[in-house]
Amino acid sequence: MALNAAKSGGRVLVARRGGGNLFGRAAASGFSTSASTAATTPQRISHYLAHHPRATWEALSAAFPAAAPPHGHTDAVLLSLAKHRHSSSSPEIVARNALTFFYWSASSSSSSHSLRAYCLLAHLLSRAALIRDASVLLQSAIAKHSSSPASPFLDAFFAAYEDSGTAATTRGLHLLVHAYARARLPKEALEACRYLAQRGVVPSLSAFNAVLHAAQRCGQFGVAWEVFELMTLKRVYANQSTVELVIGVLSREGALARMASLVERIHGKKCAPGVVAHVALTLRIFKEGRTEQGILLLRRMLQRNMVFDNISYSLIVHAHCQAGDLRQGRMKEGSEYMDKMLHEGFVPDIGTCSEMIEALCDSGEVGKANELLTAVMDKGVVPDQNTYLRLINGYGKVGDAQGVIKIYHEMEHRELNLGVDVFSSLIRVLCQSGNLKEAEKFLAVLERKLLAPTSEMYDLLISSNCEKGNTKKALWFYDRMMTENDNLSVEESNHREQTVSFG
Structure with missing residues (x-):
């Protein structure tokens, strides 16, 4: 009986042990399921990635056997990693683990990653100075999620930067400009530059140069000039590479020789390529009618010795004349620039002088125009027929026949080749001012010179x-x-x- 009891007790004990083992297996199974579920939360995954020395695909699969994290977990994991700096791990280890997790979770899911996930990871990689990895990721994101205009992509990328909080760096923002340039999307790259500048993040010089290079290679010269203007406006001043790129644009536009000749004529001798590039930019702005913007840039160029004083003054006078500002209450300012040039010994080119003379004549200040011509002639400027014609028209508008005749005799004295167009102007302005006898005299002079009068x-x-x-x-x-x-x-x-x- 005792033996049976012992055996019975033994069987009970064994049964209890067996029962205990079954409970243990059930408990273990329950714990495994619970732990697996808990382990796939964004907090647990981000903690694992932040503290694991090397998260390989095998390690991730072993740590998180429940396959891919639920939809949206990837964004949350990357945001958690982007928002915090982990003192126990280097930024490079965290970023590499995040990159491994990014590709691992993509391979386990039927849906592709969101744009936000790309943006957060790009900021993580750039913060860790993993430039190559960040660039590759950005180019992939642009290929998959980019649109025209680029504003939705830029909004998402800047939002990811802001969400990173105090851990954020602007390196990723500059890399985005580079990524657009490498993808040969200069318009989108320029849009990115403007977008960032409006938010207080001015792209780096290398980023601007990358966009210039892309625009030149793609033949989008208008974009190249806009980039050059934006960087100058934001005080990101050109280096040798910038100048070479802009000169390349001028050359491909067929305007380099003409622009270099113009600068040399104003300054009196050849100028460095950088001066030619900045003058070309300024003239382009003036041609578009943005006088104030061009003058602002000219002043900044002067502060950095990018252009010479005489060139700057000549361009300012030219801008006011071209825009017609000297007929809109800006005569005093234009005259002051011209007087300052002459006082400091700078001599404007004859084209600028002629425009200033015409503006003065149009405003009725013919005497001032004549004084200006005398002053520049004393500095060695030789007026041409076009300059004198503008003065003739000016004297005609105020009805000064003697002034018209005086200009004619001065042209004769300088032995200018007076053609039919000159006599046509003389007769016209004298007829308009009512001096018909003087007009008839010039008709007779014309015939003495064996020139045929015109029907006009x-x-x-x-x-x-x-x-x-x-x-x-x-x-x-x-x-x-x-x-x-x-x-x-x-x-x-x-x-x-x-x-x-x-x-």
Whole structure:
């Protein structure tokens, strides 16, 4: 009995042990399931990645056997890693583990990663100075998620930067500009530059140069000039590589020789490529009518000795003349620039002088225009026929016949080759001011020079005499014109007869 009892007790004990083992297996199974579920939470995964020395695919599969994390967990894991700096691990180890996790979770899921996941990981990699990995990831993200315009992508990338908090660095933002440039998307790269600059993050010089290079290679020269303007406006000043890229754009546009010649003519001698590049940028801005923007950039260039004083003053005067500001209350400012140039010994080119003279004449200040011409001539500037014609028109507008005649004699004295166009201007302005006798004298001078009067000259004399009521004189000019123009058509002849009869 005792033996049986012992055996029975033994069997009970064995049964209890067996029962205990079964409970243990059940408990272990329950714990495994619970632990697996707990282990796949974003907090547990990010903690694992932050403290594991090397998270391989095998290690991740062993640690998290429940296959891929649920949808959205990847974003949460990467955000947790991006927001915190882990003192126990280096940023490089954390970033590499995050990159491994990123690809591991993608291989275990049927859906691709979100744009936010790409952005968060790119910031993690760039913070750890894993530039190559970050660049490859960004190019992949651009290929999969980019759009035109690039603003949705930029919004997501900047949001990921801001969500990283105090752990964030701007390195990733600069890398994004590089990534667009490498993908040969210069427009999107420029958009990224502007987007970042508006948010207080000015792209680096190397980023700007990368966009310039991409724009040049793609033949998008307009984009290249916009990049060059933006970097100058944001005080990211050009280095040798920048200048070479801009000169390359000028060359491919076929404008390099003309621009270099213009700068040399203003300065009096050849200038460095950097000066040519910045002058070309300024003139492009002025041509678009953005006078104030161009002057602002010129002043910054002067502060950095990127252009010479005489070139800067010449361009400013040119801008005011071109924009017509000197007919809109800006005459004083333009005159002050010109006076300052002359006082400091800087001599503007004849083109700039002619524009300033025309602006002064248009505002009725012909005397000031004549004084300016005298001043620049004293500095060695030689006026051309175009300069004198502008003065002739100016004197004609104020009705100063003697001033017109004086300019003509000065042109004769300088032995300029006076053609029909000069006499046409003389006759026109004198007729318009009512000085018909002087206009007739110039018609006679024209004929003495063996030049043929034009129909326009006769028309002016005929119509002006008609307005004065001198019909007899008008008919006399009409008869002369008909005699000298045998090929005049019947229709034109009839028209002129009506003009004389009813004028």
